[in-house]
Amino acid sequence: RNRLLLARLFAQPANVLVLDEPTNDLDIETLDLLEALLTDYAGTLFLVSHDRAFLDNTVTQVIAAEGDGVWREYAGGYADWQRLRQERQAAAARPGKAGGKDKPRAAATREKKLSFNEKRELDALPDRITALEAEEARLHAQLADPALYQKPPEAAVQLKARLDAVSAQMAEAMARWEVLEALAGD
Structure with missing residues (x-):
């Protein structure tokens, strides 16, 4: 039947x-x-x-409920979703820990002045963030192309993995930018 x-x-x-x-x-x-x-x-x-x-x-794709009404799309099957979700959670935890450690130590050991290298880093961060945002937009556009899903799923999985890496790099750059701006503003 x-x-x-x-x-x-x-x-x-x-x-x-x-x-x-x-x-x-x-x-x-x-x-x-x-x-x-x-x-x-x-x-x-x-x-x-x-x-x-x-x-x-x-x-070839998983749309999963992430909690609090948030739905996220992942390339690949169930195992890929589990792996990418764990990587995303680990990447989100890292900048928070680093930012939390840097702020008290920086406030205690510095005299409210940025070093030469920190000033250069602060000046370069907006361009780096802009480049990461452009790459993220390009990857989103590629993942939104229906023709991608007519091909073997490996291509979509690779693009999604790169997108996750770029998003993590952008989160780290934003966190670092906030730390340097806070130091420069003191």
């Missing part, structure tokens, strides 16, 4: 499929058939599933 329903589903032309827990109550053969059909499907697929292996085998 499940195979018949799948056959009927894929016999009708459609460019969007919305599937909610499609792996429930499927035997292994039908699950393999569904994976194969969805992998070859050329349209857009919205898929909700708790089957992590199924998600890894079929999807």
Whole structure:
């Protein structure tokens, strides 16, 4: 019966499929058939599933609820989402720790003056942040291009990984800029 329903589903032309827990109550053969059909499907697929292996085998992007009403898009399957989410959390934790350590130490050891190197760094940071913002915008545009998702998923995964790295670098540069501005303003 499940195979018949799948056959009927894929016999009708459609460019969007919305599937909610499609792996429930499927035997292994039908699950393999569904994976194969969805992998070859050329349209857009919205898929909700708790089957992590199924998600890894079929999807090229994950849209995940991050909490507080925030939804974030990740390139790749479930395992890629887990890895990128952990990297993002680790990157977000690093600038906060560094900024927290630098401020008290800087206030205690400096006489409210920036060194020559810090002044140069402060002058260069706006240009660096602008360049990172431009690269981030370029990467967003590439990831928004539907043609990217007609190719093997590795390209999208690489672009998303680079986007995450650029975002982390930009967060670090912004945090450093705030620290230097605070020191210069004292």
